[in-house]
Amino acid sequence: MTVVAPAPPEVAWERWSDVARWPDWNPHCVAATIDGPLQPGSRLDLRLCDMKGHEFYTRPVVTVVEEGRRLEWEARGLGLRASTRTALAPEPDGTRITLESDAAGPMAFAYRIGMSDRTQALIYVGMLDALTDSVRA
DSSP states (O other): OEEEESSOHHHHHHHHHOGGGHHHHOTTEEEEEESSSSSTTOBEEEEEEOTTOOEEEEOOEEEEEETTTEEEEEEEETTEEEEEEEEEEEETTEEEEEEEEEEESTTHHHHHHHSOHHHHHHHHHHHHHHHHHHHHO
């Protein structure tokens, strides 16, 4: 998923990297905390919801932080690795924000039953649209 947010990269990064404030603008984030500074190895505690309001909890670990450019995390379970990657890049009219995810491992099929590609896409589109709206405001 990719959007162009109408804000300079530093504004978009500030909003995206402030995990604890996600519930303020993200319609799919009920609660969010991070167990230290935003750096590889820090754990996120995320209570999220799908389009129907069904909540789920995840505790991914931050794997990559490139200030102003990239933020990645990975959730692991028995036989599963679910990765989320975001990249920010300057555009003439704002910041291009790209969000990608994937699941791998023997249990990836079970993950996709509960979190289908369509469900993930709808959640991520909602998140990116809300992020764009929040930096526009």
